[in-house]
Amino acid sequence: MTTPGLEDARAAYEKLQAEGMKLDLTRGKPSxxxxxxxxxxxSLPGPDDFRAADGTDTRNYGGLHGLPELREIFAxxxxxxVEQLIACGNSSLELMHDTLVHALLSPLPDAERRWxxxxxxxxxxxxxxxDRHFGVCERLGIELVPVPMTDDGPDMDVVxxxxxxxxxxxxxxxxxxxxxPTGAVYSxxxxxxxxxxxxxxxxxxxxxxxxxxxxxxxxxxxxxxxxLALAAEAGHPNRPFVVGSTSKITLAGAGVAxxxxxxxxxxxxxxxxxxxxxxPDKVNHLRxxxxxxxxxxxxxxxxxxxxxxAPKFAAVDEVLTREFAxxxxxxxxxxxxxxxxxxxxxxGTATEIVRLxxxxxxALTPAGATHPYGEDPQDSIIxxxxxxxxxxxxxxxxxxxxxxxxxxxxxxx
Amino acid sequence: MTTPGLEDARAAYEKLQAEGMKLDLTRGKPSxxxxxxxxxxxSLPGPDDFRAADGTDTRNYGGLHGLPELREIFAxxxxxxVEQLIACGNSSLELMHDTLVHALLSPLPDAERRWxxxxxxxxxxxxxxxDRHFGVCERLGIELVPVPMTDDGPDMDVVxxxxxxxxxxxxxxxxxxxxxPTGAVYSxxxxxxxxxxxxxxxxxxxxxxxxxxxxxxxxxxxxxxxxLALAAEAGHPNRPFVVGSTSKITLAGAGVAxxxxxxxxxxxxxxxxxxxxxxPDKVNHLRxxxxxxxxxxxxxxxxxxxxxxAPKFAAVDEVLTREFAxxxxxxxxxxxxxxxxxxxxxxGTATEIVRLxxxxxxALTPAGATHPYGEDPQDSIIxxxxxxxxxxxxxxxxxxxxxxxxxxxxxxx
Numbered sequence: 097m098t099t100p101g102l103e104d105a106r107a108a109y110e111k112l113q114a115e116g117m118k119l120d121l122t123r124g125k126p127s128x129x130x131x132x133x134x135x136x137x138x139s140l141p142g143p144d145d146f147r148a149a150d151g152t153d154t155r156n157y158g159g160l161h162g163l164p165e166l167r168e169i170f171a172x173x174x175x176x177x178v179e180q181l182i183a184c185g186n187s188s189l190e191l192m193h194d195t196l197v198h199a200l201l202s203p204l205p206d207a208e209r210r211w212x213x214x215x216x217x218x219x220x221x222x223x224x225x226x227d228r229h230f231g232v233c234e235r236l237g238i239e240l241v242p243v244p245m246t247d248d249g250p251d252m253d254v255v256x257x258x259x260x261x262x263x264x265x266x267x268x269x270x271x272x273x274x275x276x277p278t279g280a281v282y283s284x285x286x287x288x289x290x291x292x293x294x295x296x297x298x299x300x301x302x303x304x305x306x307x308x309x310x311x312x313x314x315x316x317x318x319x320x321x322x323x324l325a326l327a328a329e330a331g332h333p334n335r336p337f338v339v340g341s342t343s344k345i346t347l348a349g350a351g352v353a354x355x356x357x358x359x360x361x362x363x364x365x366x367x368x369x370x371x372x373x374x375x376p377d378k379v380n381h382l383r384x385x386x387x388x389x390x391x392x393x394x395x396x397x398x399x400x401x402x403x404x405x406a407p408k409f410a411a412v413d414e415v416l417t418r419e420f421a422x423x424x425x426x427x428x429x430x431x432x433x434x435x436x437x438x439x440x441x442x443x444g445t446a447t448e449i450v451r452l453x454x455x456x457x458x459a460l461t462p463a464g465a466t467h468p469y470g471e472d473p474q475d476s477i478i479x480x481x482x483x484x485x486x487x488x489x490x491x492x493x494x495x496x497x498x499x500x501x502x503x504x505x506x507x508x509x
Numbered sequence: 510m511t512t513p514g515l516e517d518a519r520a521a522y523e524k525l526q527a528e529g530m531k532l533d534l535t536r537g538k539p540s541x542x543x544x545x546x547x548x549x550x551x552s553l554p555g556p557d558d559f560r561a562a563d564g565t566d567t568r569n570y571g572g573l574h575g576l577p578e579l580r581e582i583f584a585x586x587x588x589x590x591v592e593q594l595i596a597c598g599n600s601s602l603e604l605m606h607d608t609l610v611h612a613l614l615s616p617l618p619d620a621e622r623r624w625x626x627x628x629x630x631x632x633x634x635x636x637x638x639x640d641r642h643f644g645v646c647e648r649l650g651i652e653l654v655p656v657p658m659t660d661d662g663p664d665m666d667v668v669x670x671x672x673x674x675x676x677x678x679x680x681x682x683x684x685x686x687x688x689x690p691t692g693a694v695y696s697x698x699x700x701x702x703x704x705x706x707x708x709x710x711x712x713x714x715x716x717x718x719x720x721x722x723x724x725x726x727x728x729x730x731x732x733x734x735x736x737l738a739l740a741a742e743a744g745h746p747n748r749p750f751v752v753g754s755t756s757k758i759t760l761a762g763a764g765v766a767x768x769x770x771x772x773x774x775x776x777x778x779x780x781x782x783x784x785x786x787x788x789p790d791k792v793n794h795l796r797x798x799x800x801x802x803x804x805x806x807x808x809x810x811x812x813x814x815x816x817x818x819a820p821k822f823a824a825v826d827e828v829l830t831r832e833f834a835x836x837x838x839x840x841x842x843x844x845x846x847x848x849x850x851x852x853x854x855x856x857g858t859a860t861e862i863v864r865l866x867x868x869x870x871x872a873l874t875p876a877g878a879t880h881p882y883g884e885d886p887q888d889s890i891i892x893x894x895x896x897x898x899x900x901x902x903x904x905x906x907x908x909x910x911x912x913x914x915x916x917x918x919x920x921x922x
Contacts, residue, residue: 128569371647378763
């Protein structure tokens with residue numbers, strides 16, 4: 097016997113399938129309209145414009161720290177002194193990966209040995225979190241231990257206990273502002289505790305992936321505490337590695353990534369990197385300087401992004417509110433920045449919802465992707481990425497998501 | 510008592526010092542005039558030009574293999590089937606470094622275990638060779654065993670013996686065309702022997718750094734044998750990793766590097782790299798396609814380079830011939846391509862010559878740099894890099910080198 101609710105839900109789902117939708121909410125990719133904002137870059141720096149402010153010919157080899165004038169623009173936004181900020185290639189994921197590779201193969205400052213010679217290396221993974229962070233650890237044989245996220249960042253009581261007790265815990269992944277995927281912003285207190293907590297490992301590191309430093313969805317340009325300064329004050333200057341990039345500012349595949357840390361960490365990193373490359377693409381650095389100009393130029397550019405994507409996030413919230421405002425167990429984040437909405441569904445239904453969506457032509461990030469090893473023990477978290485499709489498609493996709501959620505809930509009874 | 514020869518040599522050196530020269534023959538860098546050849550790239554691909562031939566928006570994320578149309582241009586020059594050739598970032602050194610890192614941290618195809626779990630990993634280093642190759646191994650804890658270079662490539666009798674006897678020998682560094690620094694071109698027989706020799710290690714690899722594939726100094730566009738095809742024929746398809754780049758074709762700091770190998774090696778490499786990055790800078794790939802256009806465009810561009818740098822190599826040869834044609838123990842290479850001249854001086858004098866040059870304001874690559882661990886047991890090899898200074902300065906620098914050589918020989922008596 098089927099309940100009337102189930103029959104309605106099935107009918108709606110069959111109708112959805114018949115529409116032959118082909119939409120994708122999987123990845124945090126900028127839309128073509130956002131990329132168009134950076135169209136002038138396609139002909140920059142322009143003929144005969146290749147000299148850096150200090151006279152360097154950006155076309156030639158060299159300059160491992162990257163172009164100073166580009167680092168100057170981003171230093172204040174990333175809270176890193178310009179002399180401790182490095183501008184690199186097109187991927188911050190690379191920088192995080194390579195920093196852990198360096199730590200595996202050469203002792204970090206404060207380390208007793210290189211991590212490859214440790215019996216076990218553990219990183220804390222606030223969950224839900226970013227699947228590519230977890231992928232780096234899985235690939236490098238670094239074990240992941242999940243820690244619950246709160247609205248203020250990772251649950252610091254849990255974190256403090258784990259890092260104090262166990263010297264194999266060598267690091268923690270953090271997306272401190274507009275976190276992937278919950279949109280949480282770390283409170284000043286969370287940052288202070290992360291920066292100052294005692295750790296059993298002398299070479300404990302925070303990977304501070306400030307991916308959404310300037311990616312505001314509201315007029316309120318949220319600020320977070322300065323982790324490098326707080327760590328230095330607390331006597332742990334080498335603890336944070338800060339990263340960021342212009343991938344979601346200028347061109348997603350042709351941006352510039354940044355790494356910031358203590359002078360000692362930066363020296364260590366540059367020394368090892370000098371064996372790997374003769375320097376980053378400084379012409380692309382100059383291209384970014386010519387296009388963004390300065391802090392005000394960057395802010396204005398990010399406002400133009402906001403005008404394109406904020407309505408998409410509003411559409412997600414609008415559909416979910418209309419459909420599920422009164423449904424127990426269905427909740428979602430209302431991020432003030434970043435690229436994701438976290439949809440929480442009743443325990444044990446996320447995988448089924450993603451499957452239903454897929455069979456209706458709607459690609460969602462696999463359930464579990466927000467957890468280490470792809471395993472969400474509650475099977476209740478779905479990450480929604482609304483930036484890439486055009487607004488009408490976001491709305492349509494979300495209405496499809498709603499149909500799938502309704503059916504999964506009705507099937508569950 | 511000093512010989513009259515010594516007094517003349519000292520007088521000439523004092524005169525040289527008085528000139529207050531400030532010249533640099535250390536690195537294989539293109540000159541500003543060469544970089545000017547690629548000036549149009551500074552405004553490419555141009556407004557609204559961002560679609561790849563297959564419709565891909567090059568501005569966005571993705572595409573780990575790189576832009577197909579760029580790979581098509583370079584595939585024949587590197588002797589790699591286009592589907593096995595990957596276009597990456599701005600540095601082939603990165604690709605070589607990262608390939609060895611991957612091999613250390615994940616088993617290569619054919620490997621029994623990852624190299625980090627081997628007691629000892631050895632690479633053969635043909636000497637004189639490229640200091641940055643050696644630097645990668647030194648940084649990664651891979652031991653270097655020198656092998657003598659001949660005019661036809663590494664001494665294959667020595668190589669075959671070492672690789673057959675010892676399973677810890679996991680690889681060899683090769684610059685097969687216009688070798689750094691001797692300019693030697695590997696003979697077909699050398700390539701065939703490298704591709705087919707029995708090795709004790711099942712996961713033996715050739716790093717085939719074809720850095721100067723199209724960098725001819727004469728009208729004769731020298732070709733080398735196809736190492737990938739020969740290795741496959743001999744039953745060792747996974748043996749070679751081929752690399753190359755446009756660093757000395759377009760813009761030294763803003764070029765594109767390539768990696769080619771067997772399908773199995775490429776899959777292994779892409780699988781590991783997919784944890785590290787979401788993809789290379791495809792806009793820069795497109796920029797290269799728009800600028801170089803095709804194989805003929807590339808050839809024409811390289812002829813323009815030749816017109817600029819061939820006279821510099823001629824000047825080096827001219828000064829050395831004039832000064833040392835009849836001096837026993839002083840010899841030099843006459844490369845038909847590439848970026849370097851190897852100057853061989855009597856045993857035990859190279860370090861002194863470099864020191865004298867430095868004190869006269871002339872920077873030369875440190876003696877020993879062409880050998881693993883910076884140790885040239887004969888102390889007789891000096892690498893000269895004549896491309897960067899303008900022609901008049903190359904001549905002046907070489908006259909300075911001659912003065913230093915004369916003094917060192919006279920001091921030695």
